[in-house]
Amino acid sequence: xxxxxxxxxxxWWKQPVDRVEVVWxxxxxxxxxxxxxxxxFWHVFGDQNYSGEAYRVTPERFNEKVNELVEQYTxxxxxxxxxxxxxxxxxxxxYLLARLWDWYPILELExxxxxxxxxxxxxxxxxxxxxxxxxxxxxxxxxxxxLNITPTEVGEYAVVCNEYCGILHHAMLSKLYVVxxxxxxxxQS
Amino acid sequence: xxxxxxxxxxxxxxxHRPAENLIKANAIAATIFLAVGGLLGLLVALTRWPAVQLLxxxxxxxxxxxxxxxxxxxxxxxxxxxxxxxCSAVLLRSRLATPRMGWLAFGLMLVGASITAVxxxxxxxxxxxxxxxxxxxAPHFYLGLILFAVGxxxxxxxxxxxxxxxxxxxxxEGSIPLVTFGALTAAIIAxxxxxxxxxxxxxxxxxxxxYISEIDALMYRLIWWGMGHSSQQINVAAHVxxxxxxxxxxxGARPMSEKVSRGAFFLYILFISIASAHHLLGxxxxxxxxxxxxxxxAMYLAVLAxxxxxxxxxxxxxxxxxxxxxxxxxFEWLRKAPxxxxxxxxxxxxxxxxxxxxxxxxxxxxxxxxxxxxxxxxYVPGHFHGTVALGTTLAFMALSLWLVxxxxxxxxxxxxxxxxxxxLFGIGTALQAFFMMGAGTLGVSRRHWDMAFAGSAFEWAYPxxxxxxxxxxxxxxxxxxxGGAAFVIVIVGTIFFGKRKGAIEYSATRPEMLRGxxxxxxxxxxxxLGAKGFPAPGTFVLAMxxxxxxxxxxxxxxxxxxxxxxxx
Ligand code: HEM
Ligand SMILES: [Cu+2]
Ligand SMILES: [Cu+2]
Numbered sequence: 001x002x003x004x005x006x007x008x009x010x011x012w013w014k015q016p017v018d019r020v021e022v023v024w025x026x027x028x029x030x031x032x033x034x035x036x037x038x039x040x041f042w043h044v045f046g047d048q049n050y051s052g053e054a055y056r057v058t059p060e061r062f063n064e065k066v067n068e069l070v071e072q073y074t075x076x077x078x079x080x081x082x083x084x085x086x087x088x089x090x091x092x093x094x095y096l097l098a099r100l101w102d103w104y105p106i107l108e109l110e111x112x113x114x115x116x117x118x119x120x121x122x123x124x125x126x127x128x129x130x131x132x133x134x135x136x137x138x139x140x141x142x143x144x145x146x147l148n149i150t151p152t153e154v155g156e157y158a159v160v161c162n163e164y165c166g167i168l169h170h171a172m173l174s175k176l177y178v179v180x181x182x183x184x185x186x187x188q189s
Numbered sequence: 190x191x192x193x194x195x196x197x198x199x200x201x202x203x204x205h206r207p208a209e210n211l212i213k214a215n216a217i218a219a220t221i222f223l224a225v226g227g228l229l230g231l232l233v234a235l236t237r238w239p240a241v242q243l244l245x246x247x248x249x250x251x252x253x254x255x256x257x258x259x260x261x262x263x264x265x266x267x268x269x270x271x272x273x274x275x276c277s278a279v280l281l282r283s284r285l286a287t288p289r290m291g292w293l294a295f296g297l298m299l300v301g302a303s304i305t306a307v308x309x310x311x312x313x314x315x316x317x318x319x320x321x322x323x324x325x326x327a328p329h330f331y332l333g334l335i336l337f338a339v340g341x342x343x344x345x346x347x348x349x350x351x352x353x354x355x356x357x358x359x360x361x362e363g364s365i366p367l368v369t370f371g372a373l374t375a376a377i378i379a380x381x382x383x384x385x386x387x388x389x390x391x392x393x394x395x396x397x398x399x400y401i402s403e404i405d406a407l408m409y410r411l412i413w414w415g416m417g418h419s420s421q422q423i424n425v426a427a428h429v430x431x432x433x434x435x436x437x438x439x440x441g442a443r444p445m446s447e448k449v450s451r452g453a454f455f456l457y458i459l460f461i462s463i464a465s466a467h468h469l470l471g472x473x474x475x476x477x478x479x480x481x482x483x484x485x486x487a488m489y490l491a492v493l494a495x496x497x498x499x500x501x502x503x504x505x506x507x508x509x510x511x512x513x514x515x516x517x518x519x520f521e522w523l524r525k526a527p528x529x530x531x532x533x534x535x536x537x538x539x540x541x542x543x544x545x546x547x548x549x550x551x552x553x554x555x556x557x558x559x560x561x562x563x564x565x566x567x568y569v570p571g572h573f574h575g576t577v578a579l580g581t582t583l584a585f586m587a588l589s590l591w592l593v594x595x596x597x598x599x600x601x602x603x604x605x606x607x608x609x610x611x612x613l614f615g616i617g618t619a620l621q622a623f624f625m626m627g628a629g630t631l632g633v634s635r636r637h638w639d640m641a642f643a644g645s646a647f648e649w650a651y652p653x654x655x656x657x658x659x660x661x662x663x664x665x666x667x668x669x670x671x672g673g674a675a676f677v678i679v680i681v682g683t684i685f686f687g688k689r690k691g692a693i694e695y696s697a698t699r700p701e702m703l704r705g706x707x708x709x710x711x712x713x714x715x716x717x718l719g720a721k722g723f724p725a726p727g728t729f730v731l732a733m734x735x736x737x738x739x740x741x742x743x744x745x746x747x748x749x750x751x752x753x754x755x756x757x
Contacts, residue, residue, distance in 0.1 A: 003366060003367040003368050003433035003434060003436060003437040003442065003443070003444050003505070004280050004366050004367075004368045004369075004433075004434055004438070005366050005437075005703065005704075005705050006364055006366055006703060006705035007366070007367065007444075007705055012363075012364055012447035012448060013447075013448045015446050015447055015448055016446070017445075017446045017448060017449055018445055018446065018722050018723070018724055018725075019721065019722025019723060020445075020500075020504065020722060020723045020725055020726075020728075020729050021445060021446060021500065021501065021504075023729075024496075024497070024500045024729065024732055025449070025493070027733075027736065028493050028496040028497065028736070029488070029493055031736060031740065032485075032489035032490070032492055032493050033488055033489075035485065035552070035743065036481075036485045036487055036488055036489060038747070039481045039556060039557045039558065042557075043477065046558065046747075046750070046751065047751065047755040047756075048558055048561065048750050048753060048754075048756055048757075049558060049757050050471070050477070050561070050756065050757070051477065051757055052475065052476045052477040052480070054473035054474045079646040079647065080646070081646055102646070114755075119473075123323070124321075124323055125321045125323075125324070125406055127564070127634070129632065129634060131632045131651075132651075132652075133753040133754055134566070134632040134753075135561050135562065135753060135754065136471060136561055136562070136565055136566065137471040137473075137561065137564065138410075138469075138471045138472045138473070138564065138565070139473075140406040140407055140410075140472065140473060140474070141406055142405065142406060142407075143406070143407060143472075143473040144473070145474075147756050147757075148756060148757045149754055149755070149756045150754060150755040150756065151754050152753075152755060153754075160632075160634060161634075162564075162634035162636075162637065163321075163565055164250070164317050164635075164636035164637075166324065167246055167247055167250065168246075168644065169250075169636070169637065169638070170246060170637050170638040170640075170642060170644075170645075171639075171644040171645040173645040173646075173649055174647060
């Protein structure tokens with residue numbers, strides 16, 4: 001029994017180390033370094049990153065920006081609750097607001113176009129989870145996160161809240177549409 | 190001197206009576222909370238089984254908050270207090286520093302845990318163990334946690350005090366044993382952890398009673414995870430120490446080299462603090478450089494430390510087995526291991542499960558961009574049941590099955606049940622982790638009452654496979670809980686009904702000084718397969734296999750990530 005006894009040499013750091021340990025430490029260290037360098041590498045060569053762009057924002061200010069977007073670009077309403085679907089121009093700034101317990105508004109985007117998506121919460125913390133591609137971000141009140149997104153596939157996506165936000169958290173679900181891009185940039189009717 | 194010391198005739202350990210009593214009290218409290226928390230876990234898992242959905246939403250969130258707090262904080266910390274007292278007073282044959290303060294610590298922890306438990310049960314504090322602001326909990330939810338933490342801090346200082354006493358009174362020769370060193374690592378991290386806890390929970394408490402108007406959501410997360418993450422490093426240091434202890438107890442294994450094992454523990458202290466960054470990879474408001482640096486410190490040296498223990502713990506067992514003559518081939522040492530002894534099987538399942546399930550998944554999802562695929566999905570609970578349930582909890586169970594009979598001088602009741610216990614709990618938990626990780630990969634959220642989104646204005650259906658996985662998770666949970674119940678039954682049964690092993694007599698004379706085994710500068714002789722310096726070739730092969738799985742899984746995830754929408 002010796003891991004529960006004092007080490008055999010009083011000066012334990014003089015005990016020789018077996019080669020098997022040295023070899024393993026070397027291999028493991030190389031892997032650890034690879035894992036570290038892969039993160040900056042992906043920032044340069046990968047297409048899925050978050051730049052870290054974010055701003056402080058008050059709930060009131062964010063609400064205003066969202067309402068501007070909705071006023072300008074609403075193309076239709078969905079569900080009994082008349083939730084607006086907005087179709088902003090390709091390449092523009094778009095806004096998505098999280099609140100208890102819905103996402104506002106519904107976004108309709110064009111495939112292959114890049115948008116500056118601003119996300120924030122006006123009350124508690126929420127989680128932005130886009131399904132089925134399964135991309136997930138934290139949404140914080142007071143912070144406006146900016147993601148440059150480029151949908152690559154046409155379809156109907158779900159926007160799920162995956163940060164616990166109270167009793168109706170499980171019902172906080174919305175849609176996001178990605179449609180074929182049309183040349184002149186006008187919304188199809 | 191009062192008759193305060195006894196030497197255990199079975200194990201040779203020396204117990205200082207006040208330390209012994211405190212170890213018993215903390216271990217019993219831990220076991221009771223484990224039973225409660227496990228039951229809550231069963232309710233959670235059965236609710237998340239879509240076809241069963243046992244509880245309604247309000248109860249589910251309350252029970253889930255309870256499950257997280259009771260197991261992650263209360264069970265583990267009570268047990269760790271017992272472990273700290275054991276690794277100091279018992280392993281060093283010393284008297285315990287300030288036993289009265291030990292009872293104060295115990296009382297504070299008990300009262301604190303009870304206050305928080307009441308707050309949760311009252312239903313107004315279903316905020317999850319993370320209690321992210323600005324979602325409010327009742328003030329006594331935070332107050333109980335603060336009292337609990339103060340108690341744990343006192344216990345930690347008693348541990349330090351006992352080390353000082355043991356050194357002053359020369360109760361041992363040379364350096365402290367490796368296991369005590371591991372416990373020391375855990376205790377040092379605990380001080381940092383509890384400081385973070387105080388910095389964030391005290392203002393949050395003041396906020397909840399109206400003295401502070403606002404707490405920034407991001408700052409809360411940053412500091413909360415300074416506590417939440419480091420406390421996991423306490424657990425890792427503690428359960429690695431337990432692995433070494435069990436290797437020593439069951440096999441008489443010596444650390445392959447003290448230098449490497451101690452160095453690895455030391456890395457935990459150096460490279461832990463802000464590694465909480467990996468909880469914030471998907472958050473706005475922190476720069477990319479900050480995230481990448483703080484999630485890895487440029488070389489993942491805390492991960493390296495765990496990889497080192499992953500070799501040296503089984504390696505020390507392999508060396509011990511080979512020296513005993515199980516020296517054929519790569520794996521005779523492992524085949525001939527005492528698989529029917531729950532102390533060993535629990536430890537080994539904990540080691541393998543922690544490495545392959547908890548460890549790999551944790552590091553992979555801690556890579557900045559892969560995190561976007563996993564953040565807040567049920568993959569995350571899958572991962573940490575691999576670390577904290579399979580790794581820490583099972584290691585603590587294994588140690589208890591050895592320690593409780595010694596502490597209480599009673600024979601373990603129902604040895605057959607005890608024999609199956611680690612397998613039930615270990616395999617059940619491993620499957621649970623696996624299925625939660627699978628469902629999370631398909632997008633299912635954590636902390637979510639209904640994956641079918643009942644009551645929402647919209648509809649969305651996860652793939653059928655995700656539903657199947659959540660059902661299988663429920664079934665695995667039943668198995669894990671059966672294993673947990675077996676543990677509680679065996680432990681409680683042993684304490685009350687185990688056959689007595691003879692009178693407990695304390696003596697007034699001080700125990701003899703603890704000495705290390707004779708020096709063996711020669712190294713590990715001629716064992717192994719003949720390769721010089723490779724006394725543990727089987728372990729090396731297993732370690733390389735782990736690394737292979739790790740590397741493949743890492744790049745599979747980046748590969749999948751490359752296929753989704755572009756974002757920057
Ligand atoms: C043996 C039986 C156990 C079962 C059946 C079980 C089941 C579960 C399930 C299904 C979840 C995920 C719930 C969700 O996010 O929707 C969960 C969460 C959790 N479990 Fe367990 N678990 C068990 C043991 C443990 C142990 C031993 C620990 C810790 C030592 C633990 C700590 C946690 C924590 C901290 C959470 C997260 C709570 C939160 O999200 O706030 N569990 N458990
Ligand atoms: Cu939400
Ligand atoms: Cu939510």
